[in-house]
Amino acid sequence: MLIIxxxxxxxxxxxxxxxxxxxxxxxxxxxxxxxxxYTKPSVVKRQQLAKARYKQQMQSKEDA
Incomplete structure (x- = not known):
């Protein structure tokens, strides 16, 4: 419960x-x-790898 x-x-x-x-x-x-x-664990892992690849590509573009 959030208290503000x-x-x-x-x-x-x-x-x-x-x-x-x-x-x-x-x-x-x-x-x-x-x-x-429901998402199969193999699909979740594939999505995480794709996201990691994308992040790494973006980071390498920034460095170059």
């Missing part, structure tokens, strides 16, 4: 924005979407 302390005189919009930011960082929505459909 609201300071005296603070706008509710600002507190709501902090709540949304904190909620996004918990990655709850991402987990729910991932659990809607």
């Amino acid at each position: 302390p609201v300071k005296d005189g603070e706008a509710i919009d600002r507190a709501l924005k902090r709540y949304k930011r904190k909620y996004d960082r918990t990655r709850v929505v991402r987990q729910l979407r991932a659990r809607q459909q």
